[in-house]
Amino acid sequence: MAGAVTVRDVARLASVSASTVSRALSASNLVAPHTRDRILAAAAQLGYSVNTSARGLITGRTSNFGLVVPDLENPYFASVTKGVQGRALSEGYAVFVADSDEDVRAEIELVRKLASQVDGLILCSPRMSDEDLGQIARDTTMVLINRRLPQVDSITVDDTEIVRQALGHLYALGHRTVSYAGGPATSWSDSQRRNGIRLALTDLPGLEVVSIGSFPPVFDGGLSAADLAAASGATAVLAYNDLMALGILSRLQARGIRVPEQMSVVGIDDVSAATLVSPALTTVRAPLRKVGTAAVDALIDRILPERRDLPPEALPIHLMIRDSTSVPHRSAVPLTSREDAGLNERSSNAKQ
Amino acid sequence: MAGAVTVRDVARLASVSASTVSRALSASNLVAPHTRDRILAAAAQLGYSVNTSARGLITGRTSNFGLVVPDLENPYFASVTKGVQGRALSEGYAVFVADSDEDVRAEIELVRKLASQVDGLILCSPRMSDEDLGQIARDTTMVLINRRLPQVDSITVDDTEIVRQALGHLYALGHRTVSYAGGPATSWSDSQRRNGIRLALTDLPGLEVVSIGSFPPVFDGGLSAADLAAASGATAVLAYNDLMALGILSRLQARGIRVPEQMSVVGIDDVSAATLVSPALTTVRAPLRKVGTAAVDALIDRILPERRDLPPEALPIHLMIRDSTSVPHRSAVPLTSREDAGLNERSSNAKQ
DNA sequence: TTGTAAGCGTTATCAC
DNA sequence: GTGATAACGCTTACAA
Numbered sequence: 149m150a151g152a153v154t155v156r157d158v159a160r161l162a163s164v165s166a167s168t169v170s171r172a173l174s175a176s177n178l179v180a181p182h183t184r185d186r187i188l189a190a191a192a193q194l195g196y197s198v199n200t201s202a203r204g205l206i207t208g209r210t211s212n213f214g215l216v217v218p219d220l221e222n223p224y225f226a227s228v229t230k231g232v233q234g235r236a237l238s239e240g241y242a243v244f245v246a247d248s249d250e251d252v253r254a255e256i257e258l259v260r261k262l263a264s265q266v267d268g269l270i271l272c273s274p275r276m277s278d279e280d281l282g283q284i285a286r287d288t289t290m291v292l293i294n295r296r297l298p299q300v301d302s303i304t305v306d307d308t309e310i311v312r313q314a315l316g317h318l319y320a321l322g323h324r325t326v327s328y329a330g331g332p333a334t335s336w337s338d339s340q341r342r343n344g345i346r347l348a349l350t351d352l353p354g355l356e357v358v359s360i361g362s363f364p365p366v367f368d369g370g371l372s373a374a375d376l377a378a379a380s381g382a383t384a385v386l387a388y389n390d391l392m393a394l395g396i397l398s399r400l401q402a403r404g405i406r407v408p409e410q411m412s413v414v415g416i417d418d419v420s421a422a423t424l425v426s427p428a429l430t431t432v433r434a435p436l437r438k439v440g441t442a443a444v445d446a447l448i449d450r451i452l453p454e455r456r457d458l459p460p461e462a463l464p465i466h467l468m469i470r471d472s473t474s475v476p477h478r479s480a481v482p483l484t485s486r487e488d489a490g491l492n493e494r495s496s497n498a499k500q
Numbered sequence: 501m502a503g504a505v506t507v508r509d510v511a512r513l514a515s516v517s518a519s520t521v522s523r524a525l526s527a528s529n530l531v532a533p534h535t536r537d538r539i540l541a542a543a544a545q546l547g548y549s550v551n552t553s554a555r556g557l558i559t560g561r562t563s564n565f566g567l568v569v570p571d572l573e574n575p576y577f578a579s580v581t582k583g584v585q586g587r588a589l590s591e592g593y594a595v596f597v598a599d600s601d602e603d604v605r606a607e608i609e610l611v612r613k614l615a616s617q618v619d620g621l622i623l624c625s626p627r628m629s630d631e632d633l634g635q636i637a638r639d640t641t642m643v644l645i646n647r648r649l650p651q652v653d654s655i656t657v658d659d660t661e662i663v664r665q666a667l668g669h670l671y672a673l674g675h676r677t678v679s680y681a682g683g684p685a686t687s688w689s690d691s692q693r694r695n696g697i698r699l700a701l702t703d704l705p706g707l708e709v710v711s712i713g714s715f716p717p718v719f720d721g722g723l724s725a726a727d728l729a730a731a732s733g734a735t736a737v738l739a740y741n742d743l744m745a746l747g748i749l750s751r752l753q754a755r756g757i758r759v760p761e762q763m764s765v766v767g768i769d770d771v772s773a774a775t776l777v778s779p780a781l782t783t784v785r786a787p788l789r790k791v792g793t794a795a796v797d798a799l800i801d802r803i804l805p806e807r808r809d810l811p812p813e814a815l816p817i818h819l820m821i822r823d824s825t826s827v828p829h830r831s832a833v834p835l836t837s838r839e840d841a842g843l844n845e846r847s848s849n850a851k852q
Numbered sequence: 853t854t855g856t857a858a859g860c861g862t863t864a865t866c867a868c
Numbered sequence: 869g870t871g872a873t874a875a876c877g878c879t880t881a882c883a884a
Contacts, residue, residue, distance in 0.1 A: 149615055149641055154877055165855045170879055180853060195639070197616040201556030202877035206860050210501075210553065212596075220582040221772055223573065230572040233599050242614060244564075245597040247585050262594065263501055264549040287547070289501055367776060394776045401778050420573055424719055424746045425777045426753050506861060517871045522863055532869060554861035558876050 153196040162190040173198065213447060214244040214262035214269045216255060222366060223419040224389065224436060228272055228293065231440020239448060241267070250364070252276050252334070256284075263288045268447040270440075271295070275334045291446045293439055295336045301446045305434045306462045307337055311344030311386075312351070314414050314432050318384045319352045322477035323412060327358045327380040329373035329396065331365040331388035338362070338388055341416075358382055363392060370395020378405055383412065383477045390415035390422045390431050397425065397473065412474035427472030435463055505548040514542040525550065565799060566596040566614035566621045568607060574718060575771040576741065576788060580624055580645065583792020591800060593619070602716070604628050604686070608636075615640045620799040622792075623647070627686045643798045645791055647688045653798045657786045658814050659689055663696030663738075664703070666766050666784050670736045671704045674829035675764060679710045679732040681725035681748065683717040683740035690714070690740055693768075710734055715744060722747020730757055735764065735829045742767035742774045742783050749777065749825065764826035779824030787815050 155169045162169065164183060172179045172187040179187075190196075204210045215232050217225040229245060236243045244262050248255035252275050263269055269290040274281060278297060284290070285300050292302035318326055328345060331338040345357050360376040363369030370392035377385040377396060387393035393415030400407055407413055415422060418433035442461060507521045514521065516535060524531045524539040531539075542548075556562045567584050569577040581597060588595045596614050600607035604627050615621055621642040626633060630649060636642070637652050644654035670678055680697060683690040697709050712728040715721030722744035729737040729748060739745035745767030752759055759765055767774060770785035794813060 149618060149620070149639075155879095156877085166877090167856080167879075168854060171854090174879080178853075183853080197612075199557070199877050200617040201553045201562065202860090203879075204553030204860095205551070205557050205862085205877080206879045208860080220572075220578050220585065221575065223575065223578070223773075226572050226575075226578045229597070230599055233572065233597060234601075237598065237610075242596045242598070242617070244594045245581070245585060246589065246594070247582055249586075258589075260549075265552040265594070266501060268501070287501075367772075391776075398776070398778050420719075421575075421773050421776055424743075424750070424773055426750050507863095508861085518861090519863075519872080520870055522861095523870085526863080530869070535869080551861050554876090555863075556876095557861080557878085558863045560876080 153194045154199070155196075157194055158187060158191045158196050161194060162187045209267050210265060211241055212244060212266045213241045213444070214246065214259075214266040215272065216246045216248060216258050216262065216269070216274070217272045218248055218250045218255070218275060219366075220245070220247045222391065223421050224391075224417055225272060227419065227436035228440040228443075231437035232270060232444055233440075234437075235441040235444040239444065241444075248275070250275065250332070252280075256280055259284055259288075267451055270443045270447060272443075273335065273337065275332065277334075289447070289450055291443045291450065293443050301450060302461070303439055303442045303446060304340075304462050305439065306464065307340035308344035308347055310416055310432045310434070311341050312348045314386050314416065315345070315348045315352060315355065315357070317430075318386070318412060318414060318474060319355055321384075321412065321474060323382075323384040324354050324477070325356045325358065325380075325382040325384075327360045327377045327382035327385045329360055329370065329377060329385055329387045329392055330362045331369075331392070333362045335365070335388075341388065357386075360385075363388070365389050366391045367395040367398070370397070371399045374399030374403070378403065378411065384414065384474065385411065386414050386416075388416065390417045390419045390429060393429055393431070393473075394421065394425060397429070408473050408475040412477070414474050430472060430474040438463060505546045506551070507548075509546055510539060510543045510548050513546060514539045561619050562617060563593055564596060564618045565593045565796070566598065566611075566618040567624065568598045568600060568610050568614065568621070568626070569624045570600055570602045570607070570627060571718075572597070572599045574743065575773050576743075576769055577624060579771065579788035580792040580795075583789030584622060584796055585792075586789075587793040587796040591796065593796075600627070602627065602684070604632075608632055611636055611640070619803055622795045622799060624795075625687065625689065627684065629686075641799070641802055643795045643802065645795050653802060654813070655791055655794045655798060656692075656814050657791065658816065659692035660696035660699055662768055662784045662786070663693050664700045666738050666768065667697065667700045667704060667707065667709070669782075670738070670764060670766060670826060671707055673736075673764065673826060675734075675736040676706050676829070677708045677710065677732075677734040677736075679712045679729045679734035679737045681712055681722065681729060681737060681739045681744055682714045683721075683744070685714045687717070687740075693740065709738075712737075715740070717741050718743045719747040719750070722749070723751045726751030726755070730755065730763065736766065736826065737763065738766050738768075740768065742769045742771045742781060745781055745783065745825075746773065746777060749781070760825050760827040764829070766826050782824060782826040790815060 155166045159166045159169045169187050172184045213236050219225055233243050246258040248258055255276055269288055272293040274295055281297055292300055294304055296302050358380045360380055363373050365388055374396040393413050396413055405411055415429050415431040418431045422429040422431050507518045511518045511521045521539050524536045565588050571577055585595050598610040600610055607628050621640055624645040626647055633649055644652055646656055648654050710732045712732055715725050717740055726748040745765050748765055757763055767781050767783040770783045774781040774783050
């Protein structure tokens with residue numbers, strides 16, 4: 149799009165050959181400082197900028213990455229995208245961003261389309277099947293986020309630990325029946341979290357977790373989940389992510405169910421929107437931008453000839469629990485005492 | 501990145517020449533249906549995908565667009581990006597997305613970097629000066645969003661109308677002193693809105709609008725603005741955008757100032773986060789995704805040889821006022837009666 | 853340290 | 869309707 153200035157033009161003005169111009173511009177120090185300066189000046193004067201198509205044709209590299217996310221309007225993916233974009237740029241890569249709109253077909257299509265014009269691909273929370281993913285992985289340099297697949301580098305957060313902390317928090321507050329509002333059935337993170345729930349249960353005697361279903365991982369999904377949570381008999385609800393938690397908050401309030409007095413709500417991720425509400429959402433923070441930057445680093449490691457086959461990386465999470473939408477259950481008992489089934493009824497009979 | 505399969509390989513397998521393969525793949529109907537099918541089959545069998553660098557080198561076009569936004573984590577820009585990305589894709593373009601982090605230097609850098617490898621650029625709410633912008637516009641095919649510049653296509657919303665509706669709404673509710681929490685001083689939209697305020701004042705006798713400053717167009721900016729709004733003597737506050745409005749909401753609540761009873765709050769844009777809070781934010785909706793799709797359409801119009809030099813386009817806004825964070829002022833008077841300065845004191849003296 | 857020359861994979865031009 | 873051939877702008881042996 150820029151000017152039709154070529155290396156030959158610069159070469160002519162600087163009284164050198166085209167190859168010397170090329171060398172001077174490729175950050176090579178194979179050129180005499182004096183000549184180099186002259187070339188750079190000529191290039192600047194002419195407003196030269198390299199034709200990336202021509203360079204890519206001969207080098208076989210594009211200096212571009214592709215990123216595919218399920219939904220840019222989901223603040224989770226917006227943050228990851230910001231992380232990816234920032235790091236890629238500082239490493240000299242531009243980033244194609246594609247939004248699959250949570251659609252598996254579109255996702256596969258986008259990946260195929262982008263794969264042919266980038267040096268590497270980052271797939272964030274891909275919804276496609278392991279088979280499709282594996283097939284693509286065969287001839288594509290890529291890094292996964294929130295998904296694991298043999299032979300493929302991936303960045304994940306410790307979902308088991310997230311769930312353990314969320315449930316441990318509620319347990320410590322005296323909650324013994326907690327409902328879980330799950331994310332998309334095709335979401336790897338959701339299955340990880342359900343596993344995490346199973347593991348956590350062994351450490352938390354007397355705790356019961358009721359799954360109330362799978363929902364779209366957004367605000368509206370939370371709206372749907374809220375009524376089921378209210379009917380589940382649970383005193384607290386853990387949502388697949390913050391957006392759902394906010395939807396649950398909204399619906400519960402609309403129904404006159406007070407949070408946190410009557411129902412505690414805990415989200416996951418600590419997306420930017422979690423602090424936009426009052427009271428602020430209790431949530432377990434995941435390092436969203438860092439997930440993005442780590443993915444870029446892993447991708448570059450894959451491309452460079454030196455390092456290879458990094459082990460899958462799980463980023464640590466932060467304890468980021470806010471006591472605003474979660475409080476001690478009214479039947480709260482010290483952690484050391486055993487469960488007393490009678491407590492619930494008694495306290496609910498007591499006026500004030 | 502894909503296989504090293506070239507047109508020659510496909511040509512050999514289909515027993516035709518490379519040129520014919522090229523024609524068959526370029527959606528040309530200059531090739532016999534029978535031959536075409538054979539070629540397509542061969543291409544599929546070999547897993548051929550065109551080398552975009554080689555194509556770009558000869559055609560001079562990349563089929564790529566660039567989009568530069570100030571902040572991907574701002575839901576406003578996330579929505580616009582989603583709109584751009586979706587439309588571009590369906591028109592056969594991939595999109596480089598770049599985030600300037602609200603930094604003018606970075607913005608200029610990004611634009612220069614992307615300009616050389618795309619067919620056109622979309623600059624959303626650019627923060628750079630008119631001079632810098634004009635210089636870039638000279639040798640760049642581009643479309644602006646939320647900014648006007650002579651000779652450059654641009655997509656904007658009707659800021660004057662937005663402000664008129666927001667202030668008209670508050671005025672109808674009886675508010676006579678409204679504070680305005682402005683956006684970045686370098687924001688064209690903000691200056692448009694300040695103009696809009698001046699215009700609106702002539703239609704709303706007795707209305708006073710107090711500017712309380714310029715703030716970062718995000719939640720934290722609203723936090724800063726809230727105290728000034730509270731001290732301004734106004735009974736309502738209009739924020740530059742929804743994120744700031746949410747910040748104002750949060751800070752007012754933290755200070756024990758009840759919304760909307762003691763202070764009405766109105767935002768602008770109706771970003772997705774506006775409905776995440778309870779009560780839902782009163783706001784004037786802008787068609788965010790449509791802004792993005794319209795920008796792509798304008799860009800394509802610029803590129804295609806046929807149409808050219810479209811007049812700047814201003815997208816209509818929607819009346820989307822929610823009566824949750826804005827209510828009648830306690831000194832509300834019918835629109836037909838004139839101002840009565842005594843009302844305020846009387847009502848504030850009345851107990852209950 | 854610099855120049856010469858070849859060639860990357862594709863499409864456009866021009867024959868046939 | 870199809871095939872040769874040249875050319876796009878650049879990088880990289882290889883030579884000097």
